[in-house]
Amino acid sequence: MLGSFAKKIFGSANDRRLKSYRPKVAAINALEPEWLKLTDAELAAKTTAFRGELAAGRTLDDLLVPAFATVREAARRVLGQRHFDVQLIGGMVLHEGGIAEMRTGEGKTLVATLATYLNALAGKGVHVVTVNDYLARRDAEWMGQIYRFLGLSTGIIVHGVDDDERRRSYAADITYGTNNEFGFDYLRDNMKYELGQMVQRGHAFAIVDEVDSILIDEARTPLIISGPSDDKSDLYNAIDKVLPRLDPEDYEVDEKQRSTNLTERGNEHMEELLTEAGILTEGSLYEAVNVTIVHHVNQALRAHKLFQRDKDYIVRNDEVVIIDEYTGRMMPGRRYSEGLHQALEAKEHVQVQPENVTLASITFQNYFRLYSKLAGMTGTATTEADEFAEIYKLEVVDIPTNQPVARVDEDDEVYRSAEEKLRAITREIEAANAKLQPMLVGTTSIEKSEQLAEAMKKQGYKQINFEEPQALSKLYAAARSNKPSKLFAVLNARFHEQEAYIVAEAGVPGAITIATNMAGRGTDIKLGGNVEMRVTQECANLSDGPERDAKETEIRAEVEEFKNKAIAAGGLYIIGTERHESRRIDNQLRGRAGRQGDPGRSKFFLSLKDDLMRIFGSDRMENMLVKLGLKEDEAIVHPWINKALEKAQQKVEARNFDMRKNILKYDNVMNDQRKVVFEQRREMMAKESLEEMIDDMRQGVVEDLVTKYAPHDAYPETWDIEALSQGVKAALNLDLPLADWAREEGITDEDMRDRLQKAADEAYAARVERNGAEVMRYIEKQIVLQALDHLWREHLVTLDHLRQVVGWRGMAQRDPLNEYKSEAFQLFDELIAQLRELTTSQLSRVEVAFEPAQPNEPLQPAGLTQIATASAAFEEAAAALTYTHPSAPSFLAEDAGSTATLVRPEQEAALQGDGAYGKVGRNQPCPCGSGKKFKHCHGALV
CATH class of the missing domain: 1.10.3060.10 (Helical scaffold and wing domains of SecA)
Known part of the structure; x- marks a missing residue:
């Protein structure tokens, strides 16, 4: 009570911190008239002047006000975007090494330029970390215009870039890249044999976009560089054939802990089945000689009973590809460890790849703690503020929106069965689509999104095929004629390539977008559609000139008209088909509506059969609802339900935090040793003589x-x-x-x-x-x-x-x-x-x-x-x-x-004159295609 009374008088800690930034914002604003008078050359020359002042002994904090004013003016001239005052505050939070929580559409990408430019002046390199290659490329090209204007160099680190290009990118003042690539480059550098082969030059300052996704959600999975070991595909396939013959009484599944195990009866039954199949040849299942078989049995049981196709993974091009449970994205190249991935491959009857042995590994927690200064930005971090503070020493600052939020968040509707919930959602979509209200429907898995898509097709809706040219022309035509288009788009891991395009046009009147987990998509949903995206698509074949200018003007006018229609229909309508384990993911979905003061609404539809409700005691609730006389297709709507669900989510979040903390405690032991080994390696490579x-x-x-x-x-x-x-x-x-x-x-x-x-x-x-x-x-x-x-x-x-x-x-x-x-x-x-x-x-x-x-x-x-x-x-x-x-x-x-x-082992036969490449003359080109002589390549003597 005293705390709430003090908060009313003095404001919250967040309010007091925001207030402390106001004088600097005023000082930056005061410089604007003077900076407006500068020529482009004079503005760009500020960078050299700032670096001179740093060399003379001034600090980055001393230069914050003029540097931020310089970036703001450069952005206005180059991009036509001027930083809002709240964005200046966000930049200050990043510079101080904190987390700026900013709502969707508030311009986090532009905010990062302020702290990035200021810290790049020190010449030690700034890393801007994003969640996927598309965003890394987009941001590097987009914001790179500001940096190049001011005389700073930018680099980009994405999948498939060779070491020479990586080295140049890391040598740049500012380097954009994904969290995976930065982490793997660190590990690969510590497997090099000469300092000149290494690509990274240090870890001075990093700004992590979607910081909650990277430092929280992905923190449970370490980065691992591995090499192949013995091929045991026959054993995996043999055990996979046995497993379906188990009875339900033979095993137990704990969905809360994500674990499975055989019962006593199951152990006996499994021994019989394995002996019959010729896999178990001596002793009982749990004797020391059979420990490998037990491991494979346990992994096969997990693969069959805990992991679901199109939810945890998909099968694509004869490969099992993991799906990120938080973003719904595919994670090509990532594999489950300890033989689980091989068990899934056997389950899906695709080629079983050999198990891998770990060559190097590190968790994201320990990688990002290498940086002397770390900062982050996201739309949802407050719910995990304790974890950020405890693990990373990062303070979360809630940045106010530039315009008041006009979105209406309605209470959840709870139905008894999944079928009733699905019918209610289709009815809601029908009603909103009739008035051309754009809709974003969030699901928790690919499987759920495709179930909803099938239900909508039965109602007469058609799915947009984005591989067709002018795929959205029918949607635009319907918006022009004020008639529902009866079209919908599906955004999940299967349509990863069209992601940005699908999201960009989700604000067109009458658009219906079904999306699997909207975390970290990086593309704003603007009411009326995205002008830049449409210009890129529709003017691709037009060269610069009057015809292209006329087409671009026409597109801009139509998007503005569409925006007015979408606002009149109530703005973007967010429909959640299920509550996620984490409140952050639900908030990220809700946050897609109501950007920059636009109207919008959101509502979640739940059933007692949803995973969260089912795992956390919905049986009692179902009995209570039946006694209260809840009929089929009727929903219960009450704020108490929302509070109960929030408490359930808090319990799950707390449990997941404990799991991550526990993993980190053990990894810290290895991390201390890793630091010693990697530092010793670096010292050895640096010395002329050992x-x-x-x-x-x-x-x-x-x-x-x-x-x-x-x-x-x-x-x-x-x-x-x-x-x-x-x-x-x-x-x-x-x-x-x-x-x-x-x-x-x-x-x-x-x-x-x-x-x-x-x-x-x-x-x-x-x-x-x-x-x-x-x-x-x-x-x-x-x-x-x-x-x-x-x-x-x-x-x-x-x-x-x-x-x-x-x-x-x-x-x-x-x-x-x-x-x-x-x-x-x-x-x-x-x-x-x-x-x-x-x-x-x-x-x-x-x-x-x-x-x-x-x-x-x-x-x-x-x-x-x-x-x-x-x-x-x-x-x-x-x-x-x-x-x-x-x-x-x-x-x-x-x-x-x-x-x-x-x-080298592969050269041994070649030295005898007849190796893997047959008889090759010493001075002939090497058959491997390297362009070198055979004697200098696969025929070299060492």
């Missing part, structure tokens, strides 16, 4: 061997000299008279250590002299990096397995997280020890083979070029490592003797 590190590693190996087999507190007679000799041979490639040394009177473990160290150092010094110091310095760096990568990959797999089983420690009254931390630390110590041994073992065997000089070609150690080539293959995670030494990866292939020549 000679000192190699010497320390060799010394560490000697100390480990002596400590293990000739302990300090033991008599020489008890030393395990045989094991020590084998260890020295394996790790140092030395054959020394250790037994004779051990029989010497008065010898100590320190003496043994010193002699071993001296022998190892002398042998290695001779190897360096024989092969050449410059060549060995290069080879040392490559071997250390490749050994580290190999061990890090194995470490990730081990940690993943540990993460899956450590939860059972809780049954022994031990904290699983502490157990995980403790064991992960021990495993990391082992990784460091293995790295010393691997590196020392390989370097003690390496010999460099020199290729004879060709006429007119300088003599060059082939090892230098070929290791780099092998590294490039490794970057793409395509070059599988084989083994030579029992404890070492063979990026070096051993020959018959004890030395090693540097040879």
Whole structure:
């Protein structure tokens, strides 16, 4: 009560923060008359002046007012758009490293230019992160006009761009791209072997568009770069054939926790079925030897009982493609881990791809926390404000709208069955369409959108085919004649390519758009339609001139007329066919109507069979409604229902937050180790020579061997000299008279250590002299990096397995997280020890083979070029490592003797003169198509 009283007097924390920005807004406005008088050249010269002031010691905060005034004037001249005062406030929030919550249609894309320009002046690079390639390209081209006018460079990072282009884009002052591409580039950079191959140049400042979608919704799924492992497609297909024979009593499904498991009866039945199918050949299902089969059975059970086609995934081009549950978009290239994706492929009878092993991974939470300063913008962040504050230290600021919101949000209508709800929705659509009111109908899955589309077709409506030329001409004709068009468009993952076009025209009078999850679509729904989109479509074949100008004028006039008709019909009408687990998604759908003061309305239609209602106790509500005499096709409408649903959504949001926090706690353990490994790699690549590190590693190996087999507190007679000799041979490639040394009177473990160290150092010094110091310095760096990568990959797999089983420690009254931390630390110590041994073992065997000089070609150690080539293959995670030494990866292939020549596995046959490409002359072009000579490509000696 006291809190509400204080809020009335002093205003909320959000109100007080907004008030603090007003003086700066006034100062920017005061500069406008002066900036209007500047020529284009003088305005552009401000950038150089600002950078000079920064170099002289001023801060970005000192330059905020004149810099924002500069961007506002540049936007007015270049785009014809002048920032509103509330947009200036949004820019200040972004600059301070906060989240600007702005309603749909308030111009978030333009707001970002203010903070982006100001921070780009520092020269460290600004990353603007969007949710898909289309928006990255659109925003980079659209807002890039402002930056180019002011003398700043822009780059773009989208799928399919090569490393050279990425490097140039990251070197630009401002870089646009998707969250996935930024994250994967970071991981790929930390798999490179030279600093010059890396593409990113640091993480100074990022502005994340649709910040709730990226930092909340996608935070549960880590980014993973993986490589193929053994093919087990036969096992997946065999188990998939068995699974449908289970009875309903054989398994339990928990939709709240998204989990499935076999009952006791189900275990017995599954054992019988697997034995009968010849899959289970020995012992019972849960014996250690059959642990792999149990894993596959569990994943197949999840695939069949929890994952629904056209909701969680679709089948396209003989592939299972994941659908983002929050945006309804396809996620090509992303695959479920731990064999679940393979189980889905077997279920849908498409080709089962091999399982993958993790090469590198990071969560979005930990990637975006790399940035020195992070900011975000979205239309819906307040409901997740606690999570943003706790995980990312980001404060949410609710920015007021430029015009008061005129949208009317009506109470939900609740029906007993899904069929009754569907009939009510079609009736509502019929009524609104009769008066030409544009409608956006939101569904929660592809399956639901297609069910509604079928119901509408039965009512005489026709679906627009956007692949046809002039697909919307009938809709425009109906709007002109003031008659319902009886046309509707469907926007879901199946029509991903036409997304922007469908959304852009959803405000035409009489338009009906059925959309799956409107989160982060990035295109405004303007009443009357989108002028720019129509001009692009309808004037595509017209060259600049009077004819094109006349057509554009005609389109603009018609869109204005359509806008007036849409306003007269009540504005955009939002119909929700179901409540989502998250209030944010519902708010995003509602927020599509009422942009910039336009009229609009919204209403949700629910049934007691909806997922949210069914999972959270609708049985009691249904019984109550029957007792109250609720008849078929009657709805219950009451504000209490809305409040009850909101509480249910809050519970789900809280549970999901706990899940994400739990994932982050475990990932933080790996993240600490990841930072150490990646920083060490970067330092190694930056150094000219790793000679000192190699010497320390060799010394560490000697100390480990002596400590293990000739302990300090033991008599020489008890030393395990045989094991020590084998260890020295394996790790140092030395054959020394250790037994004779051990029989010497008065010898100590320190003496043994010193002699071993001296022998190892002398042998290695001779190897360096024989092969050449410059060549060995290069080879040392490559071997250390490749050994580290190999061990890090194995470490990730081990940690993943540990993460899956450590939860059972809780049954022994031990904290699983502490157990995980403790064991992960021990495993990391082992990784460091293995790295010393691997590196020392390989370097003690390496010999460099020199290729004879060709006429007119300088003599060059082939090892230098070929290791780099092998590294490039490794970057793409395509070059599988084989083994030579029992404890070492063979990026070096051993020959018959004890030395090693540097040879890639696929070149081994080629060196014999007849490889995978047949007999090829050494000076002929390589058949792989690289354009190089065979001897410099797949026939190279290393």
